[in-house]
Amino acid sequence: MSEQKLSGEVYYPSFEHLGEPHVRERGELQREAENDYEGFWARHAEELDWFEPWEKVLDDSQAPFYKWFTGAKTNIVYNCVDRHVLTPRRNKLALIWEGEDGEFRSLSYFALKREVCKFANILKSLGVEKGDRVTLYMGRIPELVLGMLACARIGAIHSVVYGGFSVEALHERLEDSQSKVLIVADGAYQRGKIVPLKDIADEALQRAATVQSVLVVKRTGQEVNMEQGRDLWFHDLMMLPIATSQCNLEVMDAEDPLFMLYTSGTTGKPKAILHTHGGYMVGTYTTLKYVFDMQDQDRYWCAADPGWITGHSYIVYGPLLNGATSFMYEGAPTYPYPNRWWQMVERYGITILYTAPTAIRGLMRFGDAWAERHDLSTLRLLGSVGEPINPEAWKWYHRVIGRERCPIMDTWWQTETGMFMITPIPSDPLKPGSGGKPFPGLQMDIVNEEGKPVGADEEGYLIIKTPWPAMLRTIYGDPDRYVEQYWKRFEGMYMTGDSARRDADGYYWVIGRVDDVIKVSGYRLGTAEIESALVSHPAVSEAAAIGLPHDVKGNVIHAFVILKTGVEVHEHFEDELKRHVGHEMGPIAKPQAIEFVDSLPKTRSGKIMRRVLRARALGEDPGNLATLED
Ligand code: PRX
Numbered sequence: 001m002s003e004q005k006l007s008g009e010v011y012y013p014s015f016e017h018l019g020e021p022h023v024r025e026r027g028e029l030q031r032e033a034e035n036d037y038e039g040f041w042a043r044h045a046e047e048l049d050w051f052e053p054w055e056k057v058l059d060d061s062q063a064p065f066y067k068w069f070t071g072a073k074t075n076i077v078y079n080c081v082d083r084h085v086l087t088p089r090r091n092k093l094a095l096i097w098e099g100e101d102g103e104f105r106s107l108s109y110f111a112l113k114r115e116v117c118k119f120a121n122i123l124k125s126l127g128v129e130k131g132d133r134v135t136l137y138m139g140r141i142p143e144l145v146l147g148m149l150a151c152a153r154i155g156a157i158h159s160v161v162y163g164g165f166s167v168e169a170l171h172e173r174l175e176d177s178q179s180k181v182l183i184v185a186d187g188a189y190q191r192g193k194i195v196p197l198k199d200i201a202d203e204a205l206q207r208a209a210t211v212q213s214v215l216v217v218k219r220t221g222q223e224v225n226m227e228q229g230r231d232l233w234f235h236d237l238m239m240l241p242i243a244t245s246q247c248n249l250e251v252m253d254a255e256d257p258l259f260m261l262y263t264s265g266t267t268g269k270p271k272a273i274l275h276t277h278g279g280y281m282v283g284t285y286t287t288l289k290y291v292f293d294m295q296d297q298d299r300y301w302c303a304a305d306p307g308w309i310t311g312h313s314y315i316v317y318g319p320l321l322n323g324a325t326s327f328m329y330e331g332a333p334t335y336p337y338p339n340r341w342w343q344m345v346e347r348y349g350i351t352i353l354y355t356a357p358t359a360i361r362g363l364m365r366f367g368d369a370w371a372e373r374h375d376l377s378t379l380r381l382l383g384s385v386g387e388p389i390n391p392e393a394w395k396w397y398h399r400v401i402g403r404e405r406c407p408i409m410d411t412w413w414q415t416e417t418g419m420f421m422i423t424p425i426p427s428d429p430l431k432p433g434s435g436g437k438p439f440p441g442l443q444m445d446i447v448n449e450e451g452k453p454v455g456a457d458e459e460g461y462l463i464i465k466t467p468w469p470a471m472l473r474t475i476y477g478d479p480d481r482y483v484e485q486y487w488k489r490f491e492g493m494y495m496t497g498d499s500a501r502r503d504a505d506g507y508y509w510v511i512g513r514v515d516d517v518i519k520v521s522g523y524r525l526g527t528a529e530i531e532s533a534l535v536s537h538p539a540v541s542e543a544a545a546i547g548l549p550h551d552v553k554g555n556v557i558h559a560f561v562i563l564k565t566g567v568e569v570h571e572h573f574e575d576e577l578k579r580h581v582g583h584e585m586g587p588i589a590k591p592q593a594i595e596f597v598d599s600l601p602k603t604r605s606g607k608i609m610r611r612v613l614r615a616r617a618l619g620e621d622p623g624n625l626a627t628l629e630d
Pocket of ligand 1 (some may be wrong): 308523
């Protein structure tokens with residue numbers, strides 16, 4: 001327990017409940033990482049298996065194209081699966097899954113290896129080779145995890161598209177990645193209804209030319225169109241002799257790509273963030289080990305979607321690297337009743353729960369009783385990610401779910417960082433609403449417009465000064481944009497795109513995005529994508545999207561639209577446009593409100609002044625309008 005005096009509201013850890021964590025005090029890791037940063041990461045890399053050792057831990061000779069563990073050979077799947085099968089963990093559950101309809105499946109490490117090998121052999125039979133891209137578009141079902149691991153096993157690069165995205169979003173990602181194979185489910189259950197994923201994919205495929213084969217996983221069972229010569233049922237192939245349970249593992253260079261994941265940026269199309277086998281593996285393994293204090297007896301549940309980075313790093317790779325039991329739930333938190341989550345915590349004896357503030361606020365609305373009727377005594381650690389957590393939600397989570405004994409790990413990170421960056425560890429004193437300090441060894445700072453550090457409690461740009469193993473290597477197919485986007489604004493520093501302040505105790509308080517990225521229910525969306533979905537409607541001439549604060553979702557989308565001349569707006573036109581955005585981008589991108597306007601406020605260089613739009617939507621004073629063109 002820490003002796004230091006901290007300002008503000010502070011929650012101190014209790015070792016009585018925590019047990020014996022990997023480290024009893026942050027300083028142990030901090031000192032080691034500060035004394036020898038590369039040695040610190042090398043020590044953790046040595047806890048994993050490599051086919052050949054590295055020559056260099058960090059190669060910064062071509063910064064900002066950093067390389068980690070150069071010369072080393074490995075495969076992340078060997079460390080996630082194969083090596084556990086050689087130990088008594090072989091019969092331990094790797095994955096437990098519950099469907100929204102109550103279906104249940106579990107896979108031991110042994111079974112996981114068998115299923116991944118069979119899946120990988122099917123991919124090989126479809127001609128997938130090392131370096132090929134494979135897109136996966138499914139709900140939260142075990143085949144998504146198996147598919148990701150199967151790709152990685154044979155050296156293919158997976159690109160998971162979130163099942164909540166729709167036609168144009170999927171098309172764009174298929175096209176940009178030049179995927180050879182698409183793995184899709186017939187549908188996904190969401191609140192008792194079926195999302196027709198295969199139908200959406202069919203429409204996207206009409207616009208995308210590169211896909212040669214479509215592997216269809218049966219989940220919801222409704223009738224779907226199967227195009228001859230292109231579409232194949234996964235379960236049919238699993239019956240064939242090609243689907244054997246032995247599949248050689250591709251030996252990968254540490255720097256070989258593992259996956260790409262699209263995320264929204266300031267302008268234009270979504271960008272594919274590229275992660276590698278070696279560094280990403282070491283980063284996710286180490287951070288999960290300490291931040292959620294992974295112990296062999298844990299039942300860990302990260303309630304995110306594998307379609308986002310949180311799911312990649314901390315449902316799939318991080319837990320399996322740690323030999324943990326990872327739980328995954330398919331559906332909505334409140335289906336059929338608001339106690340669904342707490343029922344599952346009780347049923348499976350979940351010890352660690354990691355979710356997003358928006359989910360906590362959503363469940364909090366239903367009151368305490370839904371959680372109180374369940375035995376949540378197995379929980380020992382809680383986590384939060386995706387957006388700043390307001391202290392009220394933090395305290396509810398701590399009191400009602402954690403029963404005042406479970407520390408909350410508020411982890412700040414990004415698709416780009418691949419791993420936790422600002423985060424407590426369980427023995428740290430916590431302040432509700434703050435993620436605490438950078439993970440040991442990382443140097444981060446808050447700077448002003450000129451890149452100079454700001455003082456305590458002052459707001460500025462959040463930047464990162466040290467390279468880290470799980471960092472993105474580039475934007476797939478666009479290295480210039482990688483440099484431009486992250487490394488140009490402040491020389492030699494990685495720009496996160498967030499604003500933050502740091503208090504006198506060194507605790508970071510992340511405020512939010514400073515660019516045109518909107519976080520809706522923790523999901524990252526770019527204004528440019530929403531605007532282009534609006535403009536793809538034949539009646540729309542111009543559009544602007546902004547985020548407005550919302551109690552549960554954090555932000556909602558508010559859009560301004562200029563119609564083409566001569567277009568008559570009928571009574572339900574706003575709904576029609578919302579539906580159009582939902583169809584093209586996905587339900588999460590639907591604006592909550594659309595205002596029809598005659599012009600948009602722009603600077604002389606033609607950039608939309610969102611600040612003015614935000615003020616108008618909130619009924620506030622827009623402030624200085626000197627740069628306004630019109
Ligand atoms: O604005 C920050 C916010 O989420 C952004 C990254 O979004 P994404 O790439 O989708 O990854 C989300 C999950 C890792 C960040 O730039 N963010 C993430 N975690 C937090 C957060 N904001 C405040 N507190 C957090 N714990």
